[in-house]
Amino acid sequence: MEMAKLFKNSSFCLAFVFALMLGSLGTYAEAKAFFVFGDSLVDNGNNNYLVTTARADAPPYGIDYPSHRPTGRFSNGLNIPDIISEQMGWEPTLPYLSPELNGQKLLVGANFASAGVGVLNDTGIQFVNIIRIYEQLNLFQQYQERVSEMIGAQETKRLVQGALVLITLGGNDFVNNYYLVPYSVRSRQYSIQNYVPFVVSEYKKVLQRLYKLGARRVIVTGTGPLGCVPAELALHSTNGECVPEFQYAASLFNPQLVQMLNQLNREAGGHVFIAANTNQMHMDFISNPQQFGFTTSKEACCGQGRYNGLGLCTPMSNLCPNRDTHVFWDPFHPSERANRMIVQQILTGSNTYMHPMNLSTIMALDSRA
Template sequence: MAYCFIKLFVLVLGLGYLMINEVEARAFFVFGDSLVDNGNNNYLATTARADAPPYGIDSPSHMPTGRFSNGKNIPDIISEYLEAEPTLPYLSPELRGQRLLIGANFASAGVGILNDTGVQFVNIIRIWQQLGYFEQYQRRVAALIGPLQTQQLVQQSLVLITLGGNDFVNNYFLVPNSVRSRQYSIPDYVPFLITEYQKVLERLYDLGTRSILVTGTGPLGCVPAELALHSLNGECAPQLQLAANLFNPQLTQLINQLNSNFGCNNCFIAANTNAMHLDFINDPQAYGFVTSKVACCGQGRFNGIGLCTGLSSVCPNRDIYAFWDAFHPSEKANRLIVQQIVQGSEQYMHPMNLSTVLALKPIETKV
């Protein structure tokens, strides 16, 4: 009888040790738009979906996964760096039990900082709803491991948030004389977006996160869709570039302000994805690309007209194209971006790169 009790005690102790180790692994949470959505929109009645071939052609299954990519997207590659499994979409029925402790992806293609961005896609998870799901997630995890362990998991986690591009492309510039363009000039619209974004980032902090990686927009006027609409010889669309060039420095200023306000040197980290993209847009050959203007998958000028579908032309080698479709980078380009996020200088990462942030915030382990 005593032997059975000791054996049971050891078994329970062992399970508790495993649970502690699971909780103390760094969780990863993702918020934002199609650049980081890994399949939430598959579960929604929306046109903003990437659930049909040739999307996912280079994924492990060679099937569409809901990612707007030929293969892996930026969160997947960051998960590789963290030596963790890719986060599951929050709406996935597979996200339950111990898999919750890895983190979750709340992103939804089509969303922006503003609630009226993406209305044409109807049923998407707007950013404040994503934050609401994050609160729900924490309640689910607390039921699994308890409130204190949940608080620890969230505080030690890494967060990635990517917003802003759709507020320009699919809101301000979507149609001539759009509502927002009648309300604001671009120099006035950008501070308005930054003010609204501040509320989102402050809420993330209030929800307990302390390592929040905030990406800027890419060079909006240089994507194949905009080249097809506005470019004669492949030059980037000037108004969209003006928007990106105003937005990204102001976002970095916001990051500095938030870190100062919260008395935290690196709770918020700005990733200058505009500069990262421009490196291989301006000199694609230096990065192994044959073009940074023509999308791999699409039709029309620069393969930038319409959607990437089974009827589109698809390049045979995705690694030599900077853009997979009319708006989204190829997996190869995503890997170059993450390389700069992890190791880049202050030109790309402010106040420091991801490897430095994680080294300064090690996971505490119990013995």
């Protein structure tokens, strides 16, 4: 198959030196480029440059970011890609739409993610102007053309094939599509049992396109526990229990996603796609928040109404005094502290959390390539 040939002919030519001490990664002699695709869980500011309602550019977003100002991240501080870069000792990636992303900064990588997007093009239509996933991939191709002008086509190919890629999609295809309104177009078109394999099959096409564009180490996150976020608790929960219908959707989607990634890896002849079980990572916090140092996994730090789950996080919202005690920052997104725990599992987690290997193992393999 074409994928298998491409994989066998690829080489991971960037060399790395790293140390594992007490379960944490040391610094690298040379960094991989890092590329990020997906939705608001990983968007670090692209939507700031778009006319859209899917924005996080007003306080109190960014209250715990080093500048203490909103950055476009849907977080009180750093998000998952930021923390991965920090833990690896890499310079953080810039949003692809940022005018600052030029020259040598392009060699660090780029973040193409856009809040509101999903696997499907009709997901997030209420946000109007967002960078849908195939447009993100087109921008990735444009990125490679820009870099080729700097360092040549062959060096660009090596940079991309030696890079780490993170992609986070799927949650919005449920909360901002299938379940967005009663009797949505997709819910009339499909039962949930048929909708999930449809979304997974479309996701496969996205990942095949990403592979053709040169990605060779791709961490793919599953959905979180869709029925346990404060937004859904506020709307559908009576006693704070996770909403069964949404949880059922996640329980269907995540195993089918892993099966699809396994199939892609068989076609590629290697471990290209790595499944991150972010559903289980979140459920650990939700099942026993106190064990992880949180006081609540139900109430968002910033919001209003029941569980602070209604509406948007704005300057007029309720705001908790200590973000570290909350699993959720706003009605949908984890706090920085929860993100840090998720990244730790990405780095060093067992097969329960990372399949078939964690990021530390990936780096060890690639350093010897």
